[in-house]
Amino acid sequence: MSFKDILFTRQDAVATITMNRPANFNALNLSLSEELNAALEMCGRDHEIRVVVLTGSGKAFCSGGDIKYFEQFAGSQPDEPVYRLLDPLHRVVLNIRQMPKPVLASINGAVGGAGMSLALSCDLRICSSQVKFKQAYTSLGLAPDVGWCLWTGLLAGFSKACEMIFLDPVYDAGQAMAMNLVHKVVEPEALAEETRQWAERLAAGATRSYAVAKAGLNHALLTLLERQLEVERQGVLEAARSGDYQEGLSAFLAKRKPAFKGV
Numbered sequence: 001m002s003f004k005d006i007l008f009t010r011q012d013a014v015a016t017i018t019m020n021r022p023a024n025f026n027a028l029n030l031s032l033s034e035e036l037n038a039a040l041e042m043c044g045r046d047h048e049i050r051v052v053v054l055t056g057s058g059k060a061f062c063s064g065g066d067i068k069y070f071e072q073f074a075g076s077q078p079d080e081p082v083y084r085l086l087d088p089l090h091r092v093v094l095n096i097r098q099m100p101k102p103v104l105a106s107i108n109g110a111v112g113g114a115g116m117s118l119a120l121s122c123d124l125r126i127c128s129s130q131v132k133f134k135q136a137y138t139s140l141g142l143a144p145d146v147g148w149c150l151w152t153g154l155l156a157g158f159s160k161a162c163e164m165i166f167l168d169p170v171y172d173a174g175q176a177m178a179m180n181l182v183h184k185v186v187e188p189e190a191l192a193e194e195t196r197q198w199a200e201r202l203a204a205g206a207t208r209s210y211a212v213a214k215a216g217l218n219h220a221l222l223t224l225l226e227r228q229l230e231v232e233r234q235g236v237l238e239a240a241r242s243g244d245y246q247e248g249l250s251a252f253l254a255k256r257k258p259a260f261k262g263v
């Protein structure tokens with residue numbers, strides 16, 4: 001299988017999927033999202049793959065929905081690109097959660113919006129000490145999607161989720177660790193080796209046991225996931241029809257502060 005927006009590599013039982021649009025901070029467009037699904041589904045089917053690593057190339061892990069793609073539709077049908085992206089991205093999250101083997105996020109760089117949702121949907125997260133995390137959706141006039149409210153509410157707690165929604169701070173890796181958003185922080189030059197060691201340890205583990213335990217954890221904590229994705233789909237589409245979203249897009253691309261009007 002050949003890909004355009006991801007790199008897919010395999011070392012023994014470890015598959016690595018690298019989001020590869022570095023010029024756009026690995027922002028999510030349709031083709032990147034569909035390729036993530038194809039690669040994840042392939043990993044799910046291949047019994048020789050026992051661990052999946054998700055990472056990004058260049059300076060970002062993933063900056064969320066591609067604002068330059070959203071902007072092409074601004075004006076007449078502002079919710080159209082959001083609508084089109086939601087299905088493939090929701091399938092990415094479901095593919096990660098339903099993968100009967102561990103999925104390890106190796107967070108090499110900046111994380112924003114739906115990129116945060118993707119990282120948080122993985123089973124384990126190792127993070128470079130240089131990484132910044134930003135909720136980002138509400139600063140763009142959108143609303144969280146791709147399970148963000150569920151992941152953040154569960155991992156960081158209700159109070160921190162509110163802080164992120166209403167204040168949208170940029171957190172560093174140490175703060176992310178303190179909020180349970182990542183499992184380990186390492187220096188940037190140690191990330192690849194640490195990821196390799198974790199992946200090899202997981203690949204040597206009892207894969208069937210992991211699969212059953214993961215299904216149990218999904219059932220205990222995530223039975224609401226599909227309904228949650230539906231609620232967030234409606235929410236982000238509603239926000240995408242607002243004037244504030246148009247303003248958020250223009251402001252981000254012009255590198256200025258948005259002037260939101262609440263409509």
Ligand SMILES: CC(C)(COP(=O)(O)OP(=O)(O)OC[C@H]1O[C@@H](n2cnc3c(N)ncnc32)[C@H](O)[C@@H]1OP(=O)(O)O)[C@@H](O)C(=O)NCCC(=O)NCCSC(=O)/C=C1/CC=CC=CO1
Pocket residue numbers: 023024025027028063064065066067068081082083085086089110111112113114115132133134136137140142145146170236
């Ligand atoms: C906090 C950041 C992620 C990183 O900050 P920083 O390191 O300072 O980097 P920047 O200078 O801001 O950005 C570097 C270049 O990358 C471009 N870029 C960054 N993010 C995006 C993006 N999401 N889409 C397109 N391009 C992006 C940025 O313009 C710079 O390019 P130039 O060098 O040419 O100027 C920070 O980058 C940041 O906050 N990014 C935006 C995060 C964001 O708003 N993401 C979208 C949120 S909404 C979302 O994810 C939504 C949906 C909705 C619908 C369906 C599906 C998915 O998601």
